[in-house]
Amino acid sequence: MMLEPLRWIVGRGVLGWEILTRNKPVERSVEEQAIVDAATSGICMYEFRACPFCMIVRKVIYHKNLNIELRDARRNKTWGEELRRQGGKYQTPCLKITDADSNxxxxxxxxxxxxxxxQRFPTE
Ligand SMILES: N[C@@H](CCC(=O)N[C@@H](CS)C(=O)NCC(=O)O)C(=O)O
Incomplete structure (x- = not known):
């Protein structure tokens, strides 16, 4: 009960820090971005909004200008269960990578x- 307001406050702090400290996204031509988007279409990230480890990864995703779907595993029970059962543990961040053969x-x-x-999306 007391945990929710605390989590909300910490969450605001984490999100504020993230927005203030992240580097601007790299710029690509439309063609280059389309190639990167195709490569990230099989990737999504399970996260908790207030998790500092997730925040660090989100900043990298933002800077690399990657369209990776973010799945809030705390607020969305389906994603939480998916993470726990298929990923193996309820811990974030976790990247789910599906290759062209559906592995x-x-x-x-x-x-x-x-x-x-x-390694997959080098910048600078
Ligand atoms: N060493 C991990 C630590 C990740 C971690 O501790 N995540 C926390 C959230 S900040 C977590 O998932 N805890 C499990 C829980 O809250 O149930 C990393 O760097 O990714």
């Missing part, structure tokens, strides 16, 4: 996720 990989750990995004 699914669940990637936990913010550092691993950022390394993966850096």
């Amino acid at each position: 699914v990989q669940w990637m936990y750990e913010s550092k691993d996720i950022i390394a993966y995004l850096d």
Whole structure:
């Protein structure tokens, strides 16, 4: 009961910090962005809005200008259950990567996720 207001306050702080400190998105031509969008179409991220680890990954996604669907696993029970059952644990951030053959990989750990995004979508 007391947890919800606290979570809300922390969440506002995290979101405010995220907006103030994130780097602006890289610019691409329409053609280049279409290629990147096609590559990210099979990727989504399970997150909690107030999670600082998620915030760090969101900043990377924003800067790299990646259209990765964000799934709030706390507010949306279906996504929460999906994460727990299919991913293996109720922890965020978690990237769900579906390849062209429909093979699914669940990637936990913010550092691993950022390394993966850096390798697939290098910037600078
Ligand atoms: N080492 C992990 C830590 C992730 C983590 O601790 N996430 C928290 C949210 S900030 C979590 O999912 N806790 C489980 C829960 O709240 O039920 C990372 O860097 O991604």
